[in-house]
Amino acid sequence: MKRWLGPMLxxxxxxxxxxxxxxxxxxxxxxxxxxTALAERGVGLHRFTPPARVTPQSQQVVRSSPDxxxxxxxxxxxxxxxxxxxxxAAWPDYQSLSFFDARTDNFATLRGxxxxxxxxxxxxxxxxxxxxxxxxxxxxxxxxxxxxPSAEDFAKAAQVGAGDQCRLVAGERVNSPxxx
Amino acid sequence: xxxxxxYLGRVVAGSLxxxxxxxxxxxxxxxxxxxxxxxxDVGGWRSDFAIGSxxxxxxxxxxxxxxxxxxxxxxxxxxxxxxxxxxxxxxxEACTYRLSGGAMPAGWWSITLYDxxxxxxxxxxxxxxxxxxRVGTGAWEAIISPERPAGGGHWxxxxxxxxxxLTLRLYMPETALLAxxxxxxxxPQIERLECEQ
Numbered sequence: 001m002k003r004w005l006g007p008m009l010x011x012x013x014x015x016x017x018x019x020x021x022x023x024x025x026x027x028x029x030x031x032x033x034x035x036t037a038l039a040e041r042g043v044g045l046h047r048f049t050p051p052a053r054v055t056p057q058s059q060q061v062v063r064s065s066p067d068x069x070x071x072x073x074x075x076x077x078x079x080x081x082x083x084x085x086x087x088x089a090a091w092p093d094y095q096s097l098s099f100f101d102a103r104t105d106n107f108a109t110l111r112g113x114x115x116x117x118x119x120x121x122x123x124x125x126x127x128x129x130x131x132x133x134x135x136x137x138x139x140x141x142x143x144x145x146x147x148x149p150s151a152e153d154f155a156k157a158a159q160v161g162a163g164d165q166c167r168l169v170a171g172e173r174v175n176s177p178x179x180x
Numbered sequence: 181x182x183x184x185x186x187y188l189g190r191v192v193a194g195s196l197x198x199x200x201x202x203x204x205x206x207x208x209x210x211x212x213x214x215x216x217x218x219x220x221d222v223g224g225w226r227s228d229f230a231i232g233s234x235x236x237x238x239x240x241x242x243x244x245x246x247x248x249x250x251x252x253x254x255x256x257x258x259x260x261x262x263x264x265x266x267x268x269x270x271x272x273e274a275c276t277y278r279l280s281g282g283a284m285p286a287g288w289w290s291i292t293l294y295d296x297x298x299x300x301x302x303x304x305x306x307x308x309x310x311x312x313x314r315v316g317t318g319a320w321e322a323i324i325s326p327e328r329p330a331g332g333g334h335w336x337x338x339x340x341x342x343x344x345x346l347t348l349r350l351y352m353p354e355t356a357l358l359a360x361x362x363x364x365x366x367x368p369q370i371e372r373l374e375c376e377q
Contacts, residue, residue, distance in 0.1 A: 098250075147351075
């Protein structure tokens with residue numbers, strides 16, 4: 001009995017460790033692979049890429065809706081002296097600007113039905129600032145959704161989308177706040 | 181030497197057990213497993229309102245990363261998935277269904293059909309969803325079938341879908357829905373009309 005106690009304990013500890021590590025890293029790994037796949041399919045870094053209407057032939061992401069216009073922008077704020085300036089152009093129906101970090105968390109969403117929205121995305125660890133959002137991870141994805149259930153609506157959304165902006169700009173270097 | 185090998189075997193076996201159990205419980209393996217997960221169940225439509233947020237448990241987080249990447253947090257949208265008809269049988273391409281419902285407690289809603297890989301089925305019917313802008317307010321119904329039904333009406337094509345599921349998106353959900361989903365959401369019904377043998 002005692003001979004098996006040690007190996008059994010090792011098995012259980014390894015099983016629990018592998019289980020926890022798999023769950024911990026799975027979202028980041030899936031997101032990383034998705035970002036690579038998006039890059040390979042032409043989704044730009046620091047720019048919104050004009051999307052094709054979601055169809056079975058054009059779909060890039062699982063469970064995309066054929067009723068929505070999706071414009072994606074990948075970002076990389078690994079350099080803490082940069083930021084991303086964003087503008088979502090005005091659209092008369094539902095639209096939103098949503099932010100996803102490297103762990104797949106939707107850490108912010110701004111709704112902008114009927115109006116344009118501008119905001120700045122700051123690197124991790126930046127001090128809070130009015131009109132700015134701080135990303136929890138240096139890499140991630142920004143997504144504009146517009147309600148466009150028909151081909152006609154989608155064409156109009158694409159025209160409006162020409163006014164969307166996602167661009168990397170140099171910012172002041174971010175310093176840690178002074179310690180009390 | 182034999183003792184060391186015994187330990188090494190347990191390390192490998194334990195790691196494989198942990199990996200496999202995590203992938204299985206998170207719905208990542210094998211492919212095509214049921215997506216009806218979450219702690220919210222309204223008439224067979226399942227959801228997890230923690231989707232998209234840090235509050236999601238590791239299993240939900242992993243499952244959503246695989247099957248619902250870039251899903252919004254509940255303040256903006258909630259997602260319900262249905263994998264069976266009203267009699268509890270799995271949804272499949274070989275059958276014809278009547279989908280019916282009414283007004284939803286949200287600013288906009290849609291119902292979309294996905295195959296077992298969480299992708300739109302590879303057909304060219306341009307009929308893979310139904311949304312609030314098409315059915316107007318009040319009661320509505322649609323046919324789900326692999327061929328366009330005679331007589332017009334709303335249609336969701338299941339051609340080339342195989343086993344499939346439906347996702348109900350509720351954008352700009354009412355606060356009351358998030359607090360009491362069973363009281364506020366009248367879930368769409370899925371009546372099986374006929375099946376090919």
